[in-house]
Amino acid sequence: MKVVQCHLCASKNLTTVLDLGFHPLADFFMKENQLQEPERRYPLAVLLCQNCGHGMNSFIVPAEVRYQENDYSYDSGNSKISVQHFTEMAEEVVKRANVKKGDLVVDIGSNIGTLLNAFKNLGSEIQGVDPAHNIAKLAEKNGIPTINDFFNASSCEKILKKGKAKVVTITNAFNHISPLDEFMECIVSILDKNGSFIIELPYFLEIIRKKHFDVIYLEHVSYIAIKPLVSYFKKFGLSITHVEENNYMSGSIRIFVGYGQESELVEKQISLEEKSGLYNLAIWNTFRENVKKCKINLLKELVNVRVDGGKIVAIGAAAKGNTLLNYCGIDTTIIDFATDASPLKIGKYTPGSHLPILSDDAIDRSVTHALILAWNIADFLKAKISPKFPHLKFITLHIIE
Ligand SMILES: [Zn+2]
Incomplete structure (x- = not known):
């Protein structure tokens, strides 16, 4: 369903501040037999309400499709x-x-x-x-x-x-x-x-x-x-x-x-949001350009590793990792497989990019680089993997300011 009015104030004055193209659902990790079936993709863009400042996706996938059509793969006790x-x-x-x-x-x-x-x-x-x-x-x-x-x-x-x-x-x-x-x-x-x-x-x-x-x-x-x-x-x-x-x-x-x-903290938080440019379209324009540069830089880094004969895996198959993989068009041509600790994900495939998800034990000495998808737990993942494979180089998503 295309979003035409703000979910909070019903204003129709919505501006697209970022467009990431078409994506599959990020939390739908696929079973092997689904790989041969057509895969649904939906537009993924962020709108900003010019009346109240609310941010929202430009398209809503029905909740029944999001949570009940397939097994949901996020487990809050997984770490x-x-x-x-x-x-x-x-x-x-x-x-x-x-x-x-x-x-x-x-x-x-x-x-x-x-x-x-x-x-x-x-x-x-x-x-x-x-x-x-x-x-x-x-x-x-x-x-x-x-x-x-x-x-x-x-x-x-x-x-x-x-x-x-x-x-x-x-x-x-x-x-x-x-x-x-x-x-x-x-x-x-x-x-x-x-x-x-x-x-x-x-x-x-x-x-x-x-x-x-x-x-x-x-x-x-x-x-x-x-x-x-x-x-x-x-x-x-x-x-x-x-x-x-x-x-x-x-x-x-x-x-x-x-x-x-x-609470008086509310005013302080609003002032922080305004000063940081959250409601400022010029700040979003710069951000949008930087996201494109980030894609080019990351692809350049990964392709160089492959050209030099390296082997790359992706670690931490988080839902947000799927936005990165699909926005950048990364698949098994570049990354051999992804690893994750959750039994709900191991044995499945990342949506869109179709990387097989294996347990962390699948990393061996032939792997030269690891792209960290779950950057929010990057330190934890590095500490877990580095002692066994000290030669492994980590790649993280970084946006040029
Ligand atoms: Zn609004």
């Missing part, structure tokens, strides 16, 4: 870093949102239940909601009660049987939601009047600040910043009561929303 991050998040939320033992915590897009498990350990009553069938099954197996559905009126009815929620969390999924109004009405229906709705996700500002264009992919309906959200939440009688940035996914923002007073 020690994630488990530790969500454990600390639960501890902070319990303190800041004044969560008492037995209070209900609902997590939307609860995945295998990593965050909810941390709340459970702190004495909360928990409820997950996740539309992916394979993932919800794994969660139930882990002892996390999970409604296997989208977060809609019918799931809210089930949740309300347990009472109103003191906390509703959504991590790395609020940017996947469409339509947002319907979603927010559901939030209001289950949130306790003293409750907090907490959103955490990659911060839109980081795309401009750290030049991370590969966090743009089809599953991301929206790119979230603070300025457009303030007036949007007011529509629902809600305000941002706290906001903080953290380093998860190499730059996330955690937003507390509730019926209390707006």
